Amino acid sequence: MNETRSPRGLYAITPDESVTARLLSRVDAVLAAGATWLQYRNKLADKAMRRQQVAALQPLCARHGVALIINDDWRLAASMGADGAHLGEDDGELAEARAALGADAILGASCYDRLELAQRAVAAGASYVAFGAFFESATKPLARRATPDLLRKAASLNVPRVAIGGITAENGRQLVDAGADLLAVISGVFDAPDPAAAVRGYLACFQSATAP
Ligand SMILES: Cc1ncc(COP(=O)(O)OP(=O)(O)O)c(N)n1
Numbered sequence: 001m002n003e004t005r006s007p008r009g010l011y012a013i014t015p016d017e018s019v020t021a022r023l024l025s026r027v028d029a030v031l032a033a034g035a036t037w038l039q040y041r042n043k044l045a046d047k048a049m050r051r052q053q054v055a056a057l058q059p060l061c062a063r064h065g066v067a068l069i070i071n072d073d074w075r076l077a078a079s080m081g082a083d084g085a086h087l088g089e090d091d092g093e094l095a096e097a098r099a100a101l102g103a104d105a106i107l108g109a110s111c112y113d114r115l116e117l118a119q120r121a122v123a124a125g126a127s128y129v130a131f132g133a134f135f136e137s138a139t140k141p142l143a144r145r146a147t148p149d150l151l152r153k154a155a156s157l158n159v160p161r162v163a164i165g166g167i168t169a170e171n172g173r174q175l176v177d178a179g180a181d182l183l184a185v186i187s188g189v190f191d192a193p194d195p196a197a198a199v200r201g202y203l204a205c206f207q208s209a210t211a212p
């Protein structure tokens with residue numbers, strides 16, 4: 001599987017897609033083009049559809065050697081043996097999720113524009129922290145806004161730093177230069193006419209970046 005402890009690259013996040021075959025063909029192209037991690041996020045699906053889509057994504061991710069992380073619902077991640085879960089402020093306790101998922105699971109926390117949330121998240125068992133939104137996001141227009149300096153300050157946490165929110169191949173490099181290990185993207189990848197070409201554009205942000 002792609003590196004889970006020191007990941008670097010594109011963290012692709014699925015769109016709200018109800019047609020599972022269409023979801024799978026787009027994800028297949030995105031993983032083949034070199035995405036590092038995949039997050040399953042579908043805010044419109046009911047529980048049965050989420051289970052069905054996760055079950056369909058698992059062998060695909062395994063074939064590509066890409067970790068599959070479940071948004072919002074650590075119980076679903078635990079019950080399906082997914083590689084990890086991502087929790088925001090309304091998605092439950094990180095410590096409870098860590099205990100249920102085990103020490104090796106990937107566990108991410110949304111920290112928005114606040115370093116102190118990230119400090120608390122790591123203390124509670126998060127293995128990566130996510131900040132955002134860095135730019136105007138078509139997916140989440142009302143998201144709080146973060147600045148690249150937060151990524152620099154979060155270096156002291158010694159966990160991977162994820163940047164999210166309105167990220168494009170053009171504006172992503174400044175976030176990588178500020179210390180982002182992963183660029184998390186929904187619309188820039190899945191709304192692109194050619195998602196695989198879009199992935200390659202994001203990966204170029206990691207070439208000749210100045211941050212370690
Ligand atoms: C990598 C990553 N970062 C942030 C989020 C946002 O999580 P949350 O605030 O819980 O919002 P929703 O995604 O649930 O709408 C994320 N999903 N992934």
Ligand SMILES: Cc1nc(C(=O)O)sc1CCOP(=O)(O)O
Nearest residue numbers: 132133137139165166185186187
């Ligand atoms: C799901 C999400 N969380 C955000 C945060 O700031 O925590 S921004 C965001 C939307 C990301 O989608 P896009 O790449 O289309 O902007």
Ligand SMILES: [Mg+2]
Nearest residue numbers: 072087088091
């Ligand atoms: Mg959430």
